[in-house]
Amino acid sequence: xxxxxxxxxxxxxxxxxxxxxxxxxxxxxxxxxxxxxxxxxxxxxxxxxxxxxxxxxxxxxxxxxxxxxxxxxxxxxxxxxxxxxxxxxxxxxxxxxxxxxxxxxxxxxxxxxxxxxxxxxxxxxxxxxxxxxxxxxxxxxxxxxxxxxxxxxxxxxxxxxxxxxxxxxxxxxxxxxxxxxxxxxxxxxxxxxxxxxxxxxxxxxxxxxxxxxxxxxxxxxx
Numbered sequence: 001x002x003x004x005x006x007x008x009x010x011x012x013x014x015x016x017x018x019x020x021x022x023x024x025x026x027x028x029x030x031x032x033x034x035x036x037x038x039x040x041x042x043x044x045x046x047x048x049x050x051x052x053x054x055x056x057x058x059x060x061x062x063x064x065x066x067x068x069x070x071x072x073x074x075x076x077x078x079x080x081x082x083x084x085x086x087x088x089x090x091x092x093x094x095x096x097x098x099x100x101x102x103x104x105x106x107x108x109x110x111x112x113x114x115x116x117x118x119x120x121x122x123x124x125x126x127x128x129x130x131x132x133x134x135x136x137x138x139x140x141x142x143x144x145x146x147x148x149x150x151x152x153x154x155x156x157x158x159x160x161x162x163x164x165x166x167x168x169x170x171x172x173x174x175x176x177x178x179x180x181x182x183x184x185x186x187x188x189x190x191x192x193x194x195x196x197x198x199x200x201x202x203x204x205x206x207x208x209x210x211x212x213x214x215x216x217x218x219x220x221x222x
Contacts, residue, residue: 005142006189012052012143014182014201016150020044021175022208024154026215028164028171037167038158045151053144060136067128074121078114085121086111092124153178172209179205 020041027040078085090107098106111117122128157170183198 004139006186008056008139008142009146010182010186012049012056012146013150014179014204015052016045016048016147017153017175017179017182018205018208019048020151021154021171021205022211022215024158024171025168025209025213028158028168029213032164034158034161034164034167037164038155041151041155041158045148045155048151049144049147052147053140056143057136057140060139064134064136067122070126070128071118071122074118074126075114078117078121082111085117088125089117089120092120150178168213175209176202176205 023044024037024041028037031037074085086107089110090103093103093106110120154171154175157174158164158167161167161170180198180202183201184194186201187194187197
């Protein structure tokens, strides 16, 4: 799985899980009415997912615009002040340990093709890779879909229980387990330890659940 897709799935899924869980527990503890909880959960699911998709698109589009602006700057630098641009390439590879004849060969090879020259400056000097900024629409769709799936996790138990208390317990348990599993999956694609990764994401859900429950109790008393 690509790094960007993994990030977007976790971003949308975790956001949907945590936010809708907090809203559901708040409504459940305030109203004790399953229908109201389900309606509020569905409304939050679609509002949250559309919002996340929109944020995903605008942030990815802004990143793409930034990348294009920097790309144009580097192209102009290569055209206007090639010696300075060549010096930057040399400095990059000197820091990597290249010296003498080998360094000259590497630098000359890179600057022999302007496209490679510019791409090297973008990647090595600025840390910007073109593959990370080319698909804002795809990013929005992935984040939005992940948010929908994540949002439905804490809501679904309320369709299969007899009362709000059972729904709250089931929703909390299922959501926490899914959050932990999300952390485990994340660790599979990263260098983190699976248990620590799962625990970190799970604790975020517990915090949101506790806050949502407290707000619901307060509103119920009012």
